[in-house]
Amino acid sequence: MNTIFNSAQRRFLSIIYLLFLSSLLNLNSASAQDAEKTFKLYCGVCHSTGANKLVGPGLEGVSKRVPSDAWMTKWIKNSQEVIQSGDVYGKKILKENNGVGMPPFVFLKDEDIASLVTFTKTLTKKEGTASKGTDTGSKKGVNPIALLLGIIAVLIIIIGVLRGIKHSLKNIQNEKQGIPKEEAVGPWKEVKMWIGLHKRITAVLILFFIGGLLSACWYALMGIGVYTGYQPSQPLSFSHKIHAGANAINCVYCHSGAEKSKTAGLPSVSICMNCHKGISKGPITGTVEIAKIYDAAGWDPNLGAYTKPQKPVQWVKVNVLADFVFFSHQLHVVIGKQACAACHGDLKTMDAVKQVQPLTMVWCINCHRTTEVPGIKDNPYYESLHKKLAEKYKGQPITVDKIGGIECGKCHY
Numbered sequence: 001m002n003t004i005f006n007s008a009q010r011r012f013l014s015i016i017y018l019l020f021l022s023s024l025l026n027l028n029s030a031s032a033q034d035a036e037k038t039f040k041l042y043c044g045v046c047h048s049t050g051a052n053k054l055v056g057p058g059l060e061g062v063s064k065r066v067p068s069d070a071w072m073t074k075w076i077k078n079s080q081e082v083i084q085s086g087d088v089y090g091k092k093i094l095k096e097n098n099g100v101g102m103p104p105f106v107f108l109k110d111e112d113i114a115s116l117v118t119f120t121k122t123l124t125k126k127e128g129t130a131s132k133g134t135d136t137g138s139k140k141g142v143n144p145i146a147l148l149l150g151i152i153a154v155l156i157i158i159i160g161v162l163r164g165i166k167h168s169l170k171n172i173q174n175e176k177q178g179i180p181k182e183e184a185v186g187p188w189k190e191v192k193m194w195i196g197l198h199k200r201i202t203a204v205l206i207l208f209f210i211g212g213l214l215s216a217c218w219y220a221l222m223g224i225g226v227y228t229g230y231q232p233s234q235p236l237s238f239s240h241k242i243h244a245g246a247n248a249i250n251c252v253y254c255h256s257g258a259e260k261s262k263t264a265g266l267p268s269v270s271i272c273m274n275c276h277k278g279i280s281k282g283p284i285t286g287t288v289e290i291a292k293i294y295d296a297a298g299w300d301p302n303l304g305a306y307t308k309p310q311k312p313v314q315w316v317k318v319n320v321l322a323d324f325v326f327f328s329h330q331l332h333v334v335i336g337k338q339a340c341a342a343c344h345g346d347l348k349t350m351d352a353v354k355q356v357q358p359l360t361m362v363w364c365i366n367c368h369r370t371t372e373v374p375g376i377k378d379n380p381y382y383e384s385l386h387k388k389l390a391e392k393y394k395g396q397p398i399t400v401d402k403i404g405g406i407e408c409g410k411c412h413y
């Protein structure tokens with residue numbers, strides 16, 4: 001076989017192989033995605049991937065908090081056993097969570113637990129990404145540069161092998177005809193010759209390469225998630241048009257947080273069941289999608305009774321602000337009197353939700369510069385402020401920026 005590649009060619013090929021392998025390493029994110037799925041499935045109910053507490057503590061930076069990986073493995077498998085063994089850290093967090101324990105996961109395979117442990121290591125504080133909560137992975141795709149590198153590497157390997165075969169075939173033929181062995185031309189030499197013959201194509205290729213590199217840098221720099229138009233597919237196809245439009249159900253019936261807290265929140269499946277115990281068929285999807293509600297609610301429509309425990313529907317988050325931004329629904333909806341549609345579009349006419357606004361800093365600030373503070377006149381909280389501002393900006397509209405709405409600290413912690 002040695003005749004197929006000479007030593008220069010072998011060295012060249014091994015470099016290509018290394019390149020290819022290193023690009024394959026990037027595909028690791030596929031298994032990371034599996035771990036993320038497992039996490040969402042079994043852990044996301046109680047743990048966020050950020051700092052905020054749900055039932056259990058937020059798991060941001062947890063791998064640095066816990067005693068060791070081995071501890072974490074044992075903990076996930078059976079936390080109660082860890083606590084009963086007198087483990088100091090285990091007892092401490094149980095106490096911090098007012099004695100609410102974590103269920104055992106003995107049914108998980110060892111490799112699943114191992115990948116969960118690895119996954120928790122990725123939960124470091126994320127700055128400047130659009131990730132939040134447990135729905136991070138959904139906006140990421142395959143790294144196109146890695147993919148391209150991989151394809152190029154494979155092509156070069158194939159060409160290399162073909163060239164080698166051609167060369168040795170030719171030598172065999174030459175040997176038969178008594179012609180002396182042809183010296184193998186190294187691939188570098190051949191590339192140089194090719195470049196010499198095709199100067200123009202080479203220039204274009206180099207320009208393309210540099211252009212690609214520059215635009216990749218640009219997007220990496222600007223990539224603080226602008227996802228206008230982002231419309232993920234949901235595990236259950238829910239139509240706002242049917243509910244908020246045709247059946248005129250109030251937004252706040254399902255998003256009850258919008259008027260009283262920072263987050264609008266998503267409805268639990270019990271809210272769906274308020275109506276869907278009775279409505280088992282829809283005009284578009286028939287019984288298929290509503291059956292998923294029953295499945296999530298643990299409802300047996302034939303018996304007309306709950307027979308299984310409830311499990312939440314894993315909705316994919318659509319509108320996501322970076323973690324370092326403060327945004328409150330209550331402030332905008334109640335005090336600011338902004339319509340949901342100003343930021344979310346007219347959902348009464350939309351089946352699937354999509355992100356209609358860029359949710360960037362410029363977008364927030366532009367609205368603050370142009371929108372008057374409506375609640376300010378009749379809101380006792382603003383009475384004295386309003387008097388002062390009215391004096392200061394005689395006759396001018398009092399827009400949000402005039403009450404400090406474009407100060408950095410208002411939106412950034």
Ligand code: HEC
Pocket residue numbers: 039042043044045046047055056057059062065066072075076079093094095097099100101102103105116
């Ligand atoms: C039913 C709720 C619940 C589920 C589901 C759950 N946990 Fe927990 N978890 C908790 C609670 C509560 C604590 C706090 C310690 C305690 O009270 O036992 C905790 C603590 C932890 C800790 C230690 C946190 C710290 O701050 O040191 C880790 C790590 C952890 N859980 C990982 C997981 C993983 C991984 C899964 C999924 C396989 C999972 N948990 C599923 C409720 C849950």
Ligand code: HEC
Pocket residue numbers: 234238240243244249250251252253254255266267315316317318319320340341344347348352353
């Ligand atoms: C019958 C319940 C129901 C009603 C009524 C309802 N929604 Fe929703 N809404 C949902 C569910 C369920 C989801 C999650 C699934 C999805 O994104 O399609 C959702 C998602 C959303 C989202 C996207 C959340 C995200 O992940 O960013 C927005 C925004 C939203 N609703 C706004 C509204 C507005 C505005 C109205 C009133 C015009 C409204 N909703 C009425 C149930 C409802």
Ligand code: HEC
Pocket residue numbers: 236237238239242243247249254267268269271272273274275276279281282283284285286289290293
């Ligand atoms: C206030 C009552 C009410 C609530 C709450 C409600 N729905 Fe509905 N839903 C309806 C009505 C009414 C229809 C339309 C039935 C028809 O037109 O035949 C419907 C239809 C549907 C359909 C079938 C649509 C189609 O395309 O065929 C699905 C799926 C659905 N709802 C999901 C949900 C989910 C998920 C929730 C909870 C987040 C929910 N609904 C909450 C009243 C409700």
Ligand code: HEC
Pocket residue numbers: 321325326327328331332335336337338342343359360363364365367368371372373374375376400403404405410411
């Ligand atoms: C459609 C217009 C609009 C958009 C878009 C908007 N806001 Fe506002 N915002 C308002 C209004 C109106 C108020 C005044 C509420 C009040 O009376 O305090 C306000 C007030 C605020 C305040 C309180 C300011 C203060 O001085 O009390 C913060 C913080 C804030 N917005 C953050 C944001 C962030 C972050 C975004 C972008 C993600 C955003 N807003 C997008 C209209 C908007």
Ligand code: HEC
Pocket residue numbers: 132251252255258259262263264265266319320321322327329332333338339340341342343344359
């Ligand atoms: C001034 C702009 C603005 C207005 C007005 C507004 N939202 Fe939002 N909404 C946002 C932003 C920004 C997010 C993303 C928040 C995040 O990721 O922290 C969001 C997220 C949501 C979500 C996803 C769940 C959550 O709470 O993060 C729902 C549901 C929602 N909005 C519903 C509503 C409803 C219903 C109304 C009207 C009652 C409304 N919104 C009014 C800007 C707005």
Ligand code: HEC
Pocket residue numbers: 128224225226321322325359360361364365368405406407408409410411412
């Ligand atoms: C009205 C709300 C608001 C105000 C006021 C505001 N920001 Fe922001 N800022 C945001 C939002 C929203 C983002 C996230 C943008 C994104 O995710 O694309 C952001 C992002 C950023 C970023 C990350 C980089 C980027 O360009 O996205 C920096 C840095 C920043 N802001 C600094 C500041 C400074 C400094 C000030 C004061 C001059 C300020 N911000 C005032 C809402 C605000």
